[in-house]
Amino acid sequence: MSKAKTAGKAKVETITQVVPAVPLDIKITQWIAMLSATVSFTLLAYYLRLYPVLLYGWYINEFDPYIRLFMTEQMLKYGTIKGLLWWLHKGYGTLFMHFWYPWGANWTIILSPGVSWLGVLAYKILSHFGFDLLQSVILLPAIANAAVVPAMFYLGYRLGGKYVGLLAALWSVFTTMFLQRGTAGWFAAEPLFQFIATLGIAFYIESLTRKDNYWILFAVLSAIFNGITTWVWGSYVFLWNFYGLFTIVILLYLLIKIARRQSLPFTIDKLVITYVLTDLGFSAFVAITPRYGFHTLVSGMGGVANAALLFSIIAYALIKLYPRYPRIMVPVVRYFLMAIVVLVAAVIGLSFTSVGGKFLGALLPLARSAIVQSVAEHSPSTLQQGVYNISITVPFVIYTILLSIMSLSLPAILVSLGSLAAAYFASSEVWLFMLLGLFWVPATAYGFVKLTELALNRRILVGLSIAALLGVVLAIALVVNIQPALLMSIMPQQIVSTVTPPIPTPDWLDALQWLSYNTPPNATVLSWWDYGYWIAIIGNRTSLADNSTVNSTQIALIGSFFMSSPYNYTGVLEKLNELHDPQYILIFEPYTVFPVNLTSYGLGTVCVLIPEYPAGGDFAKSYWMARIAGYTNNYILNTFISPAQVGSSTIYVPFANNTFYAAYNVTLYDLMFNSEVTDASYIVWSTCTVNGIPTYWVFEGVPTIMPSVNATSFKLTYIGLPDYNGPVTPWYYLLQPPPWAQLVYVSRPYGWVIIYKINYSVLEALARNQTLTR
Structure with missing residues (x-):
């Protein structure tokens, strides 16, 4: 009987080891289907993102993209490579005097070069097809944001297979986390960042999962693509620190295993080397960017990221020494774990003292300045905004998180931890939903596919019923996302609809054209900072403040002027003198x-x-x-x-x-x-x-x-x-x-933009009389 049992066991083992190979023609058919679906999704995404141009014309959207266009024009004067070098050399000290009167602005140290440089590359390519510079930079965000779809397929495929990739690609077409600033005309950081960062995360995961020697190539690609994000959007600091957080979590888990004298479940060579290369990629791009420089590497969130790097290297050394010196390393690791808690808290606390503005506001909502609070995109997220962005996909992400804990799959842990961290920041500031999509979309796809596979492994009737229910939930979630996505795709550009709800009107275009043709070339215009880029770039007149908000003192002076009494003539004159005697006042009131x-x-x-x-x-x-x-x-x-x-x-x-x-x-x-x-x-x-x-x-x-x-x-x-x-x-x-205010212009047709000329001779006479009568 024992022989029979042994023979039966051998037979079972033989059977389980034989896995029928998938015929080549079926593999080719599967990949053709996947490729066709991904291409179709990409074309649909591009069509949705192009719709504002089809409806309203070739306009750049919102405010910030105008300064990007302006700097693209400056780079083009030098050429593709020389233009980038000009920027990296701080524009050779160039001051653009149409901004922040009377000081001017050197935009090469205020902005990062990525968006404008990619605009130059887009123009160099699209000009061969008959598109001019304006049209090229209008098309670029739609093209880049549509390209997130195949990039997300690749990320999902490396995370959990082709079905995860296909679902992640489909979700990317409609999710408002990508679409809200991905339509044509949004020549700004976010749509370009989302594409580049998606590839960076995918390469990072590829490096961790590959079994051959090519993993080091993908580690280098991860370093390059993640590093490039520093040239595009300031939220690169999230990615930079997130990769450190991910690595620390894994290393802490292994150190705790060592402290408890337990065996280690996996090796960490690729994990640490990939992280070190990626961190060096961030650091290299940060160091050569005039906006940041070397000091960023040891201060603020850069200091936190590099403290994480230092911790990772020390932890890696301890873990590698453990098998050789187990008796010595166990107490060393225990002391190290105790010390690291104190050191990390101290480093983070000290670094936060040099973090300001939007970064500190995202971390600590109560620390936001009045300027940050005044911008709608920095307000905390509401439940409705959460539903619009993530719909009812939370159960799928929760399952992904549970699976990552149970399986200790590094890619699953990465997207799970990224989803949790980004969800915190998205709840803190509504605009950071655009960051959440990078992790939430693949985590949702992974959770759905794995739940479906789990259901189908049950009895046929029960499994099919559960799978059908999951499909219904997913379909509802997608439909919930489609409606706001379609509304976003038909929104008019802000230059023709600067109101809520959006009403297309030429008032602003009419006002800026009047300003450029009916005021002296050296005219200075006082307005609230929201309209500074439009005044300086479209109106071609000098503004006192703009959307970069780099001079909060100047903005406070403007606010004080607007909220003061117009009949305290001495006070009005003093405030205008503090603002260096602007000539015109522009007001917008719908x-x-x-x-x-x-x-x-x-x-x-x-x-x-x-x-x-x-x-x-x-x-x-x-x-x-x-x-x-x-x-x-x-x-x-x-x-x-x-x-x-x-x-x-x-x-x-x-x-x-x-x-x-x-x-x-x-x-x-x-x-x-x-x-x-x-x-x-x-x-x-x-x-x-x-x-x-x-x-x-x-x-x-x-x-x-x-x-x-x-x-x-x-x-x-x-x-x-x-x-x-x-x-x-x-x-x-x-x-x-x-x-003292002479009305010189009211916009057509609604009269929402108002321009006054300041009569200083009248104001000075009134101020003198007022002083004498006191």
């Missing part, structure tokens, strides 16, 4: 005109002008102007924008004094809400003036631009719209602009 029949109130028909409907103008931003200028929240509430009760509705008026002249005594509001502006507005004239209808500003159910109770969100909400029927209290009679 509003809607409603003819309302108020016969029942004994007033007949009047035209009601409702500011911030649609939203996005300087009235809504005035709260942050005051905050950045240094005013406390209580002072703002009691002085500039105070809540008051009228009937059952809460209103927010632009001044604490709830009277007919509530807007009086704040420079910004007087420049917005006055009769000269409305008289010059085509939409008001055609709707109201030509019909002899009186016009009033009404702030009934006014925009709630104050913080919510927990000070984490801001709304723009109205009561009684769109069928506004009263009550109409309080009224705001149309004021006159201050005597």
